[in-house]
Amino acid sequence: xxxxxxxxxxLVGVLLGFxxxxxxxxxxxxxxxxxxxALYIFIGVAAGYAVVMAWYNVIWPQLLLPLVTGSTSExxxxxxxxLLSGLLLMRISPRLxxxxxxxxxxxxxxxxxxxxxxxxxxxxxPQVQASINLFDLNAANQNGSNLLLYMMDASVxxxxxxxSLIFFHFxxxxxxxxxxxxxxxxxxxxIESLAWVGQIFISIxxxxxxxxxxxxxxxxxxxxxxxxxxxxxxxxxxxIPK
Amino acid sequence: xxxxxxxxCGKPNPPELGVCQFCQARLKPIKGGSPPxxxxxxxxxxxxxxxxxxxxxxxxxxxxxxxxRQESLPExxxxxxxxxxxxxxxxxxxxxTPSAADDAxxxxxxGMSVxxxxxxEAAPAEPEQVFxxxxxxxxxxKISPSQPSEPTEILAQVSPGEAESNLAETLPEESPIQNxxxxxxxxxxxxxxxxxxxxxxGLTNWExxxxxxxxxxxxxxxxxLPDWMAGILxxxxxxxxxxxxxxxxxxxxxxxxxLTKSAGEPSxxxxxxxxxxxxxxxxxxxxxxxxxxxxxxxLPAWLAGITPLEAEKQEPVPQAAHAESGLALSDELxxxxxxxxxxxxxxxxxxxxDLSHETIESAGPLSGLRGVLPxxxxxxxxxxxxxxxxxxxxxxxxxxxxxxxxxxIKTEGQARPIxxxxxxxxxxxxxxxxxxxxxxxxxxxxxxxxPQASLPGFTPETYAANQLIxxxxxxxxxxxxxxxxxxxxxxxxxxxAGVIDHLMVKGAYLTVISTAxxxxxxxxxxxxxxxxxxxxxxxxxxQYTDLGFIPxxxxxxxxxxxxxxxxxxxxxxxxxxxxxxxxxDVTAVKDFALTIVITDNxxxxxxxxxxxxxxxxxxxxxxxxxxxxxxxxxxxxxSNPPQIRGLVIGLSGGASFEDLNGRKGFGQTYxxxxxxxxxxxxxxxxxxxxxxxxxxxxxxxxxxxxEKKA
Numbered sequence: 001x002x003x004x005x006x007x008x009x010x011l012v013g014v015l016l017g018f019x020x021x022x023x024x025x026x027x028x029x030x031x032x033x034x035x036x037x038a039l040y041i042f043i044g045v046a047a048g049y050a051v052v053m054a055w056y057n058v059i060w061p062q063l064l065l066p067l068v069t070g071s072t073s074e075x076x077x078x079x080x081x082x083l084l085s086g087l088l089l090m091r092i093s094p095r096l097x098x099x100x101x102x103x104x105x106x107x108x109x110x111x112x113x114x115x116x117x118x119x120x121x122x123x124x125x126p127q128v129q130a131s132i133n134l135f136d137l138n139a140a141n142q143n144g145s146n147l148l149l150y151m152m153d154a155s156v157x158x159x160x161x162x163x164s165l166i167f168f169h170f171x172x173x174x175x176x177x178x179x180x181x182x183x184x185x186x187x188x189x190x191i192e193s194l195a196w197v198g199q200i201f202i203s204i205x206x207x208x209x210x211x212x213x214x215x216x217x218x219x220x221x222x223x224x225x226x227x228x229x230x231x232x233x234x235x236x237x238x239x240i241p242k
Numbered sequence: 243x244x245x246x247x248x249x250x251c252g253k254p255n256p257p258e259l260g261v262c263q264f265c266q267a268r269l270k271p272i273k274g275g276s277p278p279x280x281x282x283x284x285x286x287x288x289x290x291x292x293x294x295x296x297x298x299x300x301x302x303x304x305x306x307x308x309x310x311r312q313e314s315l316p317e318x319x320x321x322x323x324x325x326x327x328x329x330x331x332x333x334x335x336x337x338x339t340p341s342a343a344d345d346a347x348x349x350x351x352x353g354m355s356v357x358x359x360x361x362x363e364a365a366p367a368e369p370e371q372v373f374x375x376x377x378x379x380x381x382x383x384k385i386s387p388s389q390p391s392e393p394t395e396i397l398a399q400v401s402p403g404e405a406e407s408n409l410a411e412t413l414p415e416e417s418p419i420q421n422x423x424x425x426x427x428x429x430x431x432x433x434x435x436x437x438x439x440x441x442x443x444g445l446t447n448w449e450x451x452x453x454x455x456x457x458x459x460x461x462x463x464x465x466x467l468p469d470w471m472a473g474i475l476x477x478x479x480x481x482x483x484x485x486x487x488x489x490x491x492x493x494x495x496x497x498x499x500x501l502t503k504s505a506g507e508p509s510x511x512x513x514x515x516x517x518x519x520x521x522x523x524x525x526x527x528x529x530x531x532x533x534x535x536x537x538x539x540x541l542p543a544w545l546a547g548i549t550p551l552e553a554e555k556q557e558p559v560p561q562a563a564h565a566e567s568g569l570a571l572s573d574e575l576x577x578x579x580x581x582x583x584x585x586x587x588x589x590x591x592x593x594x595x596d597l598s599h600e601t602i603e604s605a606g607p608l609s610g611l612r613g614v615l616p617x618x619x620x621x622x623x624x625x626x627x628x629x630x631x632x633x634x635x636x637x638x639x640x641x642x643x644x645x646x647x648x649x650x651i652k653t654e655g656q657a658r659p660i661x662x663x664x665x666x667x668x669x670x671x672x673x674x675x676x677x678x679x680x681x682x683x684x685x686x687x688x689x690x691x692x693p694q695a696s697l698p699g700f701t702p703e704t705y706a707a708n709q710l711i712x713x714x715x716x717x718x719x720x721x722x723x724x725x726x727x728x729x730x731x732x733x734x735x736x737x738x739a740g741v742i743d744h745l746m747v748k749g750a751y752l753t754v755i756s757t758a759x760x761x762x763x764x765x766x767x768x769x770x771x772x773x774x775x776x777x778x779x780x781x782x783x784x785q786y787t788d789l790g791f792i793p794x795x796x797x798x799x800x801x802x803x804x805x806x807x808x809x810x811x812x813x814x815x816x817x818x819x820x821x822x823x824x825x826x827d828v829t830a831v832k833d834f835a836l837t838i839v840i841t842d843n844x845x846x847x848x849x850x851x852x853x854x855x856x857x858x859x860x861x862x863x864x865x866x867x868x869x870x871x872x873x874x875x876x877x878x879x880x881s882n883p884p885q886i887r888g889l890v891i892g893l894s895g896g897a898s899f900e901d902l903n904g905r906k907g908f909g910q911t912y913x914x915x916x917x918x919x920x921x922x923x924x925x926x927x928x929x930x931x932x933x934x935x936x937x938x939x940x941x942x943x944x945x946x947x948x949e950k951k952a
Contacts, residue, residue, distance in 0.1 A: 028677040030670060046728075050759035057762070057790040061812040114797045114853070122852025122885075130881030139882060157880075205873055212870035212892070216733045216842070218923060219869070219893040222684050222915045223732025223908075229688045 018231050021224050131161055163198030164205075166191055246270075252598055252612045265610060676926055683922035687914035695917035697910060700898040703879050707864045707888025708902045710836055711741065716749035718835035719824050722786075723850065724756045724765040726842040730868055731764060736908035737896035738840045738866045739772050744903050745838075746778040751824045752786035753834065755810065757799060757846060762790050762814055775907065787819040796849045803831045803857035832859045840866040844874030851878050851885050862887035869893070 023038035063081060066074045084103045091100035133139060134154035140147055171187055187195060245254035246269050248262035255262050260270050600613030608614045636644075687693065700708070714720065722745070726734040745752060754765040765788060773780045780786055789810040792798040802809040806820075806828065813819045820826065827833060831854055839850045847865055855863055863885065867875050869892030878885040890899050893916055897909030 028674055046760065049763065053759045053762065053791050054793070057814060058793050061816060065812075111795070111797055114800050118796060118800070118849070118852030122855055123848065126881055126885055127877060130877070130883075133882040136882065208873045209870060212868070212872050214923065215869035215892055215894075215920070216730060218680075218684075218919050219733035219736060219912065219916060220730060221680065221732075222688075222893075222912045222919060223736065225681065225684045226688050226912060226915065229685065 014227070014231055018228060021228060131158065134158060159197070160201040163194050164201050165198070167195040167198035167202060169195065247596070250611060251602070252596070252600065254598075679922050679926060680919055684915045684919040687918050691914075693914070693918070695914050697901045697913060698894040698898050700902050701889075701891070701895070703886075703889035704891070704895050704898050705888075705902065707741065707866075707890050708744065708899055710862050710864055710888050711744045711748060711750075714745070714748045714750045714835055717824050718748075718750050719828055719833065720745060720750040720752055721831065721834040721837040722752050722754050722765070723837070723839040723841070724754060724761040724768070725758050725846045725850075726761075726764065726840060726868070727758065728760055728764065730842040731767075733868055733892055734764075734840055734842055734866070735768055735771070736893045736912055737868070737890055737899075738768060739775070739907045740896045740900035740903060740905065740909055741838065741840075741866055741890055742768060742772045743776040743778075743905055743907060744899070746772065746776055746780055746785075747903070747905075749785075750835070752780070753819070753825065753828075754786060754788040755790070755792060755802070757792050757795060757849070759791055762788055772907075776905070782815065783813065783817060783819060783822065787825070788814040789819065790814040796853050799849055799853040803854040806831055831857045832861050834861065836862055836864060838864045838866065842868035842871060844871040847871060847875045847878075855885055864888035864890075866890040866895070867892070 020038045020041070023034040026032050027035045063078060063085070067078050067082070070078070084106065088100045088103040090096040091104075134157055135151070137147065140150040143150075169187060169191060171191075246257050246259070247254050248265060248267055248269060250267035251262060251265040253262065253264045255264075255269055260268065262269055598612075603609050603611045603614045687695075722742070742752075752769070754762065754769070756762050756765060758764075769780060769786065772778065782788060790813065792802055792810065794801065798809065811818060811820070820828065831837070837850075837854065837858060839847060841847050841850070844867075847867060850865075851863065865875060865886050865888070867889065872891045875886065875889065879889050890896060893909055893912055895909075896907065897913045900907045900909045
């Protein structure tokens with residue numbers, strides 16, 4: 001980004017970003033008011049921006065404006081969300097909070113139904129089918145992959161999937177059996193062994209997640225340092241005459 | 243003799259006592275006429291048979307003693323020891339001072355005492371008349387065989403001399419009665435006529451009747467008499483009956499008959515005097531007080547009202563009138579015998595039950611009495627309601643817990659002082675050192691521009707994404723979702739900038755949408771940066787439109803996938819993008835040529851796959867994701883068929899995508915610094931791991947050596 005082409009408002013934004021970046025970096029020295037100040041400002045700005053977005057992007061264009069300018073059918077249709085919104089606002093008062101319970105129930109019910117339906121149809125069944133199709137040799141031939149490597153890859157995925165699921169097998173036996181056979185009595189030896197294998201895959205997965213988090217954080221660090229360097233390089237000629 | 247139990251307190255008392263030594267209640271009734279009907283004595287009636295043992299039990303002791311003496315000594319006239327107290331009190335002074343009594347007795351009394359033997363001679367004849375009349379009342383017929391001669395005995399116990407002496411003793415010396423000058427006329431008359439009419443009038447009616455009827459005993463009936471009666475009759479006939487054996491009138495009866503009898507009402511004074519005599523709770527002192535009233539020299543009102551004339555006017559009742567019917571005879575019974583009729587209660591002499599085991603009433607009007615029935619069983623036996631303490635019983639454990647809770651509450655309200663840590667600590671030094679290393683590693687390539695790191699190679703999914711964009715026609719509607727947070731904009735901008743630049747290069751119509759509230763702002767910022775950096779001239783709404791924020795999360799996504807126009811009718815600028823080209827042909831999400839989701843959250847990526855993916859049907863879904871979301875999103879890419887056709891992952895994916903397009907963007911700019919910083923981080927991890935492992939080995943070795951030395 002070329003700062004020279006930015007307008008004044010954007011330049012002020014860049015300067016504010018520089019200052020707040022330094023405030024955040026001050027956490028390297030420990031918790032301090034500058035870090036807290038930057039944190040509080042970010043939270044407040046995000047909340048305020050969310051309210052503004054809700055008003056200008058949802059409430060006004062999708063609820064109030066149609067009630068004013070919309071057709072009769074649109075107005076009648078919007079009475080239902082308007083009524084539910086009014087009931088939901090009653091939760092502000094503890095005395096009238098009960099009126100908002102049906103709205104909450106409606107939202108929770110719809111959300112849970114949507115999530116379950118999407119999980120079953122969008123994740124569970126397709127992933128089961130994908131696991132089955134891992135050993136589809138025709139697909140391997142069509143892709144031109146090495147069958148041996150393809151089968152090994154599919155076998156690793158299959159083993160990792162099965163053993164990871166076995167690791168989350170929570171069978172519990174009675175205390176007497178546990179006392180007689182030890183802690184491994186909850187799960188049989190075979191299940192315990194497979195669970196141990198699954199634990200390895202899960203550990204690798206967590207390692208990959210940590211690596212991804214670290215990579216993302218390092219990328220953010222690079223972007224912030226780059227912005228600082230870029231700003232300094234932009235401002236430095238102003239203070240250092242050639 | 244057995245002890246006498248007090249009818250009030252139930253305690254035993256010696257038989258000679260007339261008053262209970264415990265509660266001072268009268269043990270022996272004054273009234274002799276209230277025993278049961280079977281025990282009532284017939285006046286001067288000779289005993290023909292002994293009283294049944296059962297009846298003896300019901301008799302008072304003094305009556306039993308009298309009867310026994312009568313049976314053993316039918317002719318004895320000596321005063322008995324066991325007489326009622328009131329009689330003994332009257333008699334005792336007379337025995338002690340007979341001379342004084344003679345001196346003090348007024349003439350009228352002396353006249354009565356003189357007359358008494360003459361009356362007593364005729365007295366036995368009266369019971370005989372009653373006995374043989376055959377018309378006696380039932381109650382009298384019951385009495386007659388069992389009570390032979392108690393009245394006689396009672397009369398015999400009080401001799402005329404004793405009565406006189408008793409009265410004389412109670413009277414003062416200056417008594418006007420002793421002064422003959424002040425003696426009433428009627429008393430004088432009594433004194434002057436010892437054996438005449440005055441003496442006749444001094445007798446009661448029944449005595450007179452006895453005198454009159456005694457000669458009337460026929461020889462036929464005399465044969466049926468018992469022996470002792472027959473002997474009496476024989477002595478009367480021969481005149482050998484001793485005078486002292488004749489029944490004598492008790493003093494009270496005598497006085498009543500002599501002093502209170504009026505001509506018209508012969509029995510009324512007697513009946514008036516009886517209540518005093520039968521008063522159960524009148525004490526001996528009360529009786530003496532009545533007698534003491536004579537000492538005052540002032541006659542009581544009832545006595546003052548009696549005049550000698552009235553006494554003289556009394557005429558003997560013809561005995562024929564009494565002989566006509568037993569009922570008439572019973573009506574003319576002497577007052578004291580009339581009072582003994584069993585019309586009154588007979589329970590006075592009933593044997594008292596043993597109440598010694600009963601409890602003594604301690605409160606109330608019946609206090610001191612034994613064996614009192616409670617007024618109400620429930621009330622009397624009820625106990626006082628137990629009083630439970632309302633004071634909270636707090637144990638030591640409860641107190642300790644309460645103190646602990648109180649202390650916890652107090653500490654909650656107090657600001658905890660921030661512990662001062664030393665400015666220089668090992669952890670802080672380590673943290674600063676790591677930060678400095680990473681910052682220098684990142685800063686060095688950015689400032690100096692070297693060392694140059696080779697760009698990463700593209701992955702199949704990145705290449706697939708590039709090919710999908712490459713296959714777009716100009717003006718093709720592309721749905722571009724910005725679902726990442728501002729905190730990760732550094733990574734996401736670098737990863738997505740190459741993709742957006744490629745879209746602008748291809749001339750796709752960008753339809754921007756976001757499920758995050760900050761998404762539209764992020765989109766506007768990135769589009770502006772790419773537009774500026776890529777030398778593009780993308781403006782809204784000609785080249786792109788920003789639909790803004792989709793509320794509701796997955797539900798909003800589902801709604802948008804089913805009907806984009808209804809879910810997002812207006813763009814962020816307030817205009818309807820669906821009426822103009824190229825979105826006028828878009829009625830469903832599948833009408834978009836390509837859907838690209840830029841997200842840092844695996845949950846958002848999954849929501850797009852689950853909610854929008856099925857609605858896309860055969861249209862491709864491509865994602866630009868953060869490196870931290872790759873492990874969660876990759877299964878959708880690796881699946882067969884793939885749910886995500888192309889995937890750009892993080893800075894490496896962006897750099898490789900830019901390299902595929904041959905354009906330089908944020909990816910390649912950051913890549914050197916990212917690579918050096920990544921190397922520094924790896925080195926730090928390795929150094930840190932080696933230090934930790936070395937310290938552990940060193941500590942274990944030192945411990946082993948210490949054990950060996952020990």
